[in-house]
Every structure is written in structure tokens, then in C-alpha cells.
Amino acid sequence: MQFVSLPHNTKPEQYNTWLQAALHGSHTDPFCCTPSWQLAFHDAFGPKRRLLITEEEGSVIAFAEGLVSEEEIYITPLEPSWFFGCPLLGDKAPQLFAEAMRFFAKTYAPRFPKILVGGLGPGLTYMQQLLNKTGLPLQAHLVKAGIQGSASLEGGLDGFLSRRSANLRRNLKRASQKAADKGIYFERVLPTTAEEAQNTYTRMIAVERASWKGIDHCGMAEPGICDFYNFLLERLAPERGARVIFARHDDRDVGFIFGGLAGQVYRGQQFSYAHDFHAHSLGNLMQVEKIRWLCEEGVHRYDMGPLDGPKMQYKTHWTETAFPLRTWLVEKA
Structure with missing residues (x-):
């Protein structure tokens, strides 16, 4: 030893x-x-x-x-x-x-x-x-x-949504129509090389800097934590472990959601969206798009990380199990 x-x-x-x-x-x-x-x-x-x-x-x-x-x-x-x-x-x-x-x-x-x-x-x-x-x-x-909060993906996207509140489902349907009318669409990215990981992360950080977290200098674009997520994406690439979705409008990235796989368990990491798109519920819509992707891949569980702490209350609407x-x-x- x-x-x-x-x-x-x-x-x-x-x-x-x-x-x-x-x-x-x-x-x-x-x-x-x-x-x-x-x-x-x-x-x-x-x-x-x-x-x-x-x-x-x-x-x-x-x-x-x-x-x-x-x-x-x-x-x-x-x-x-x-x-x-x-x-x-x-x-x-x-x-x-x-x-x-x-x-x-x-x-x-x-x-x-x-x-x-x-x-x-x-x-x-x-x-x-x-x-x-x-x-x-x-x-x-x-x-x-x-x-820590977790959600089962049993039954696919429909099964997941059936375990959410009626109010959340109504809000998601309304937000989805509003985003479609605005011309917002979603792009899936699965980097497999160091170059693809770096290009993906550059796009993510550009969105982060345009978000309220970037404007307030309290997000993943700050020194130290910026390197950490960069290195994480780089390490996940050869294992095909990262899952990134971008929300896009015209030719611009206006949001992203990122996490990684551990076998059949997905762990959410970060999401962000441009401050000028805050009225379009991109956080919720990107969650739905991520769950849709994971269910298509047969992933069993979505881990959302800590439920306690500041600004974590929103996770209670998306999870049903606490560890x-x-x-x-x-x-x-």
C-alpha cells in the first residue's frame, strides 16, 4: 500500500x-x-x-x-x-x-x-x-x-409525467407550446472525443455567462469550478458518458442541460439559460427533453443531487424518492 x-x-x-x-x-x-x-x-x-x-x-x-x-x-x-x-x-x-x-x-x-x-x-x-x-x-x-433526490424513469416519459402533479403537467404543456411558437428547438450532443468535449463545453460556458448566474458571477463559469466541469466532460467523452442538450433559437444557444451516466443511472449536473429567455420556462422544458432522451436509451433512474440547500426546492416537483x-x-x- x-x-x-x-x-x-x-x-x-x-x-x-x-x-x-x-x-x-x-x-x-x-x-x-x-x-x-x-x-x-x-x-x-x-x-x-x-x-x-x-x-x-x-x-x-x-x-x-x-x-x-x-x-x-x-x-x-x-x-x-x-x-x-x-x-x-x-x-x-x-x-x-x-x-x-x-x-x-x-x-x-x-x-x-x-x-x-x-x-x-x-x-x-x-x-x-x-x-x-x-x-x-x-x-x-x-x-x-x-x-439526495431521485426519480424513477419506469414507464418512459409518459410514466414519469404521470407521477408528477397535474399542475406541473399543465404548465409544461403550456410552456412547450409557447416555446414552439417562439421557434425554440432542442439539440442533443454526446461528445466522444476530447475535441468534441471542448467544443461542447465552450458552448455551455457561453450560455452560462449569459445567464443570471453568469451575470452575478456565481455559476460554473467562475474560476476553479469552470475547470472542474470542463475536466469532467473531457473524462466522460471516451466512455460516452455525458449527455448534453442545448435549447436553441435561430442560430443561437439559449440554454443547456448537462449530466452523466453511471450504468443505468443518470446524474444531473448543471443547467442554465440565457437571461433574456427567462420567461420561456427553458429549465423545465430542457428537463423534459433530457428525460425523453434517457427513456429512449432505457435509463432506469434520474438522480438530481441534493434536495436541501438554497435554490433546491424546485427539485421536489421532479423527484419522488429521497436518499x-x-x-x-x-x-x-
């Missing part, structure tokens, strides 16, 4: 096992467990961090080292901002975690780092089982709790 460093946009030797473990687990947010999500964040926000990625019999653990000072050391998932993804994947992950804890105890002795494990469901039982396997005097504290998401801090007892 050892730390490694990864150059930009490269893959660790455990990549395929990592991807398969993320796709076939029962995690709250499977897409954010994938190496594409985790490594894109690493490339954008912490490319100099040392990584501990190890596998055994189809299971993987993936952590990053964060050195605040010689005395303050953190071990976290590669994406330690939202903690959507779980760094412990597969049946052998608890044993790998125990080995990693003993490795950290030896590597940093006499200190022991603070370990953050996110992307877990509710309850202390699993965490306590992890600690028991280490044979070390460790304790865990719940440091973050959230709720708890927990982050734990492990430290010396």
Missing part, C-alpha cells in the same frame, strides 16, 4: 475496477463514486495531492492526502467539497479500509490523520463495523448530513 501522484487527465491502474465497483454498488450517488467525477475534481482543485488508491477482488478504496500543516493532516475522498461519492466501493472495501488505517498509523506516527468518509447512507452500524476491523483505538463523528447522505470523521479515540 502506497501513495501515488497522477498527472493531469491520466488514469490509475485500478481505474477499470474502480469504475465497475461504482457502477455495481448500492450507493446513494453512484455517478459521483465513479473515477470520472472524483478525478476531475482532483485535477481541478488538488492535482498535487498524493492519492491512495488500492483494489482487491473487485473492490476499491480511493483517498487523497490533504496537508494543512505538519500537525494537521486530512485523508479525504478525492472530491471533498460536497462529499457526494463514497471512497469505499465493493465487498472487500472494509478490509481495505482497515489496512489503510494501519498504513496511516505507521506512516504518520506518532500522529494520526483525520479521516473523512462521505457518500454513506444513514446509521452508525456500517461505520462501527469499519472501525472494529482496524484493531485501532478510533472513533467516528457525524459531520455532515444531506438528502440520506452522510459524511463521517474518523480520528483517534
Whole structure:
């Protein structure tokens, strides 16, 4: 067991096992467990961090080292901002975690780092089982709790809409007619090369800068987060994992919606539309077009991310299932 460093946009030797473990687990947010999500964040926000990625019999653990000072050391998932993804994947992950804890105890002795494990469901039982396997005097504290929203795509688009409110269906029908009268149409994009990903992302950022988020400098066009989504789209391209739809008017992009696939689960990421088109319900209409596309592909589930937090209330109209998401801090007892 050892730390490694990864150059930009490269893959660790455990990549395929990592991807398969993320796709076939029962995690709250499977897409954010994938190496594409985790490594894109690493490339954008912490490319100099040392990584501990190890596998055994189809299971993987993936952590990053964060050195605040010689005395303050953190071990976290590669994406330690939202903690959507779980760094412990597969049946052998608890044993790998125990080995990693003993490795950290030896590597940093006499200190022991603070370990953050996110992307877990509710309850202390699993965490306590992890600690028991280490044979070390460790304790865990719940440091973050959230709720993720999800919708079934069973029954196709008609089935999905049947589970929405009558009021939402009426509003969508009215908005769709208004958009058609305006000449708004939708274009599907599935980038498969780095060049296609870059061209697609350039279009997305142009829309974002024309949106209220871009005007207020609080969206994905800002430094750091702009690189993250760029790298994410780039990593998804060779796996054919990205799904982007543009709303267009005449020869202009006036909206986009973007997300990625983890097997038969789609995870929404970002959508935006030009501020001068705010009266045309493009957010809702692009959601419908995205669901239409996903249903045609046989996707089973649409994950919409966090339901709690500012400006997330709209998601309750589009989802019917809520999954708890927990982050734990492990430290010396």
C-alpha cells in the first residue's frame, strides 16, 4: 500500500475496477463514486495531492492526502467539497479500509490523520463495523448530513409525467407550446472525443455567462469550478458518458442541460439559460427533453443531487424518492 501522484487527465491502474465497483454498488450517488467525477475534481482543485488508491477482488478504496500543516493532516475522498461519492466501493472495501488505517498509523506516527468518509447512507452500524476491523483505538463523528433526490424513469416519459402533479403537467404543456411558437428547438450532443468535449463545453460556458448566474458571477463559469466541469466532460467523452442538450433559437444557444451516466443511472449536473429567455420556462422544458432522451436509451433512474440547500426546492416537483447522505470523521479515540 502506497501513495501515488497522477498527472493531469491520466488514469490509475485500478481505474477499470474502480469504475465497475461504482457502477455495481448500492450507493446513494453512484455517478459521483465513479473515477470520472472524483478525478476531475482532483485535477481541478488538488492535482498535487498524493492519492491512495488500492483494489482487491473487485473492490476499491480511493483517498487523497490533504496537508494543512505538519500537525494537521486530512485523508479525504478525492472530491471533498460536497462529499457526494463514497471512497469505499465493493465487498472487500472494509478490509481495505482497515489496512489503510494501519498504513496511516505507521506512516504518520506518532500522529494520526483525520479521516473523512462521505457518500454513506444513514446509521452508525456500517461505520462501527469499519472501525472494529482496524484493531485501532478510533472513533467516528457525524459531520455532515444531506438528502439526495431521485426519480424513477419506469414507464418512459409518459410514466414519469404521470407521477408528477397535474399542475406541473399543465404548465409544461403550456410552456412547450409557447416555446414552439417562439421557434425554440432542442439539440442533443454526446461528445466522444476530447475535441468534441471542448467544443461542447465552450458552448455551455457561453450560455452560462449569459445567464443570471453568469451575470452575478456565481455559476460554473467562475474560476476553479469552470475547470472542474470542463475536466469532467473531457473524462466522460471516451466512455460516452455525458449527455448534453442545448435549447436553441435561430442560430443561437439559449440554454443547456448537462449530466452523466453511471450504468443505468443518470446524474444531473448543471443547467442554465440565457437571461433574456427567462420567461420561456427553458429549465423545465430542457428537463423534459433530457428525460425523453434517457427513456429512449432505457435509463432506469434520474438522480438530481441534493434536495436541501438554497435554490433546491424546485427539485421536489421532479423527484419522488429521497436518499440520506452522510459524511463521517474518523480520528483517534
